[in-house]
Amino acid sequence: xxxxxAVQATDLVELTGRYFDLEPxxxxxxxxxxxxxQAEAPVLIFRSMATLTRYADIEAVIRDMETYVSRxxxxxxxxxxxxxxxxxxxxxLRENVAFMGQWLSVSDPPAHTRIRxxxxxxxxxxxxxxxxxxxxxxxxxxxxxxxxxxxxxxIDEFAFQLPLFVIGAxxxxxxxxxxxxRRLSNALADFIGAEYRGIExxxxxxxxxxxxxxxxxxKRRASPGPDLLTAFMEAEADGQRLTRxxxxxxxxxxxFAGHETTTNLIANGLHALLTHPDQLxxxxxxxxxxxxxxxxxxxxxxxxxxxxRSASRDSQIAGVGIPRGMTLRLxxxxxxxxxxRYEEPDRxxxxxxxxxxxxxxxxxxxxxxxxxxxxxxAIAVGTILxxxxxxxxDGPARWxxxxxxRGLEALPLRLRAA
Amino acid sequence: VLxxxxxxxxxxxxxxxxxxxxxxxxxxxxxxxxxxxxxVTAADLDKLRxxxxxxxxxxxxxxxxxxxx
Numbered sequence: 001x002x003x004x005x006a007v008q009a010t011d012l013v014e015l016t017g018r019y020f021d022l023e024p025x026x027x028x029x030x031x032x033x034x035x036x037x038q039a040e041a042p043v044l045i046f047r048s049m050a051t052l053t054r055y056a057d058i059e060a061v062i063r064d065m066e067t068y069v070s071r072x073x074x075x076x077x078x079x080x081x082x083x084x085x086x087x088x089x090x091x092x093l094r095e096n097v098a099f100m101g102q103w104l105s106v107s108d109p110p111a112h113t114r115i116r117x118x119x120x121x122x123x124x125x126x127x128x129x130x131x132x133x134x135x136x137x138x139x140x141x142x143x144x145x146x147x148x149x150x151x152x153x154x155i156d157e158f159a160f161q162l163p164l165f166v167i168g169a170x171x172x173x174x175x176x177x178x179x180x181x182r183r184l185s186n187a188l189a190d191f192i193g194a195e196y197r198g199i200e201x202x203x204x205x206x207x208x209x210x211x212x213x214x215x216x217x218x219k220r221r222a223s224p225g226p227d228l229l230t231a232f233m234e235a236e237a238d239g240q241r242l243t244r245x246x247x248x249x250x251x252x253x254x255x256f257a258g259h260e261t262t263t264n265l266i267a268n269g270l271h272a273l274l275t276h277p278d279q280l281x282x283x284x285x286x287x288x289x290x291x292x293x294x295x296x297x298x299x300x301x302x303x304x305x306x307x308x309r310s311a312s313r314d315s316q317i318a319g320v321g322i323p324r325g326m327t328l329r330l331x332x333x334x335x336x337x338x339x340x341r342y343e344e345p346d347r348x349x350x351x352x353x354x355x356x357x358x359x360x361x362x363x364x365x366x367x368x369x370x371x372x373x374x375x376x377x378a379i380a381v382g383t384i385l386x387x388x389x390x391x392x393x394d395g396p397a398r399w400x401x402x403x404x405x406r407g408l409e410a411l412p413l414r415l416r417a418a
Numbered sequence: 419v420l421x422x423x424x425x426x427x428x429x430x431x432x433x434x435x436x437x438x439x440x441x442x443x444x445x446x447x448x449x450x451x452x453x454x455x456x457x458v459t460a461a462d463l464d465k466l467r468x469x470x471x472x473x474x475x476x477x478x479x480x481x482x483x484x485x486x487x
Binding site: 063113117120121123124125126356360361362363364366370371 | 428431432433434435438450471472473474475476
């Protein structure tokens with residue numbers, strides 16, 4: 001059992017190891033562990049990594065992009081993992097990491113600046129606002145089916161479909177391919193979020209993803225449009241702004257990150273409301289609070305929990321030496337519950353005076369899709385509440401064993417329409 | 419015309435698209451958030467509009483005030 005009392009009594013390093021190994025009981029509620037780390041070992045050196053949990057330390061690391069880079073440096077956590085594998089699987093692991101190493105989230109300037117510049121314009125608040133009607137329409141259609149049945153498994157039948165439909169449309173991926181993209185994304189999610197488990201499955205998923213993308217490129221080449229994929233393909237074609245590998249990697253990241261995290265944000269948010277009846281009543285009575293509610297969803301159960309950085313030189317954080325080459329594991333989900341930063345951090349309260357958080361990071365890597373994620377979540381949750389005066393949990397909601405992506409295995413609901 | 423630009427540092431997340439778009443106008447201040455570093459004029463308007471558009475958190479506001487007479 002990991003009641004808060006049990007957390008107090010257990011050795012902190014052992015407990016952290018059990019969380020990194022995704023012991024189900026700790027996955028259900030990692031926050032008592034985070035609070036102990038914040039109080040007793042805010043910079044914990046463990047398994048060749050520095051694990052950080054305090055808001056101020058994490059913000060400082062993210063902002064110092066010269067000392068703490070996004071790419072691996074020297075003997076990284078990747079090589080530490082590869083050393084424990086047979087040569088074949090070690091090669092696959094390196095292949096996976098090399099491909100994902102071209103993702104925007106783990107690239108450094110100047111490549112990051114160049115690729116972010118290509119993608120950024122499609123995700124500005126003004127562009128995102130133009131998608132509102134489309135998001136509202138898809139939300140309505142998906143909820144029609146749920147209303148007929150009077151029940152819904154929110155994640156499978158709604159929360160993954162909506163964001164995937166939208167990012168798919170931006171990138172030229174047809175709606176009927178949603179299941180395929182979801183399946184491949186899940187393989188990547190397991191690999192990333194469970195300390196490189198499922199190496200073969202992730203390698204296969206990357207191959208399938210790339211072959212799928214090449215079909216999309218062929219179709220788009222025949223009929224260019226005003227979409228983001230066409231802009232990327234033009235950048236790749238001129239040979240200066242985007243390589244083919246970068247194009248593939250960026251597309252995979254946008255399809256994957258473009259829905260997985262928002263899926264969880266929607267479901268985590270609705271789950272938070274259903275388990276806090278006072279907050280649910282408040283936002284039902286004052287629907288204009290939905291924007292505040294989304295910020296509190298992002299803080300309270302941050303859907304993208306972890307960032308990694310590598311030390312490019314020797315440094316110190318809170319008096320602890322960080323040698324060059326060490327990986328830093330930054331728990332955004334802990335920072336967002338830091339008692340030094342928030343009053344009563346574990347209380348879910350959309351009426352907090354200060355709703356700023358690190359749920360989307362900060363600085364040049366600040367989440368590319370944040371405006372879209374916020375808009376989709378506000379419309380999705382707002383529409384569900386407006387349409388169904390009665391919403392009840394219809395079974396247990398368990399957290400998925402994943403360090404990176406905090407989301408529920410399933411969220412079964414009973415619904416009564418107005 | 420008079421041109422005014424303001425940065426809302428409560429919303430700013432230091433993405434620095436403004437600094438990249440118009441490095442002669444915006445900089446990261448000591449608190450770590452974007453700020454305007456000089457007087458702006460009508461000649462800056464295109465760059466200011468671009469910075470306003472590219473800001474991910476809508477923290478930049480550009481206002482154009484017509485002068486009387």
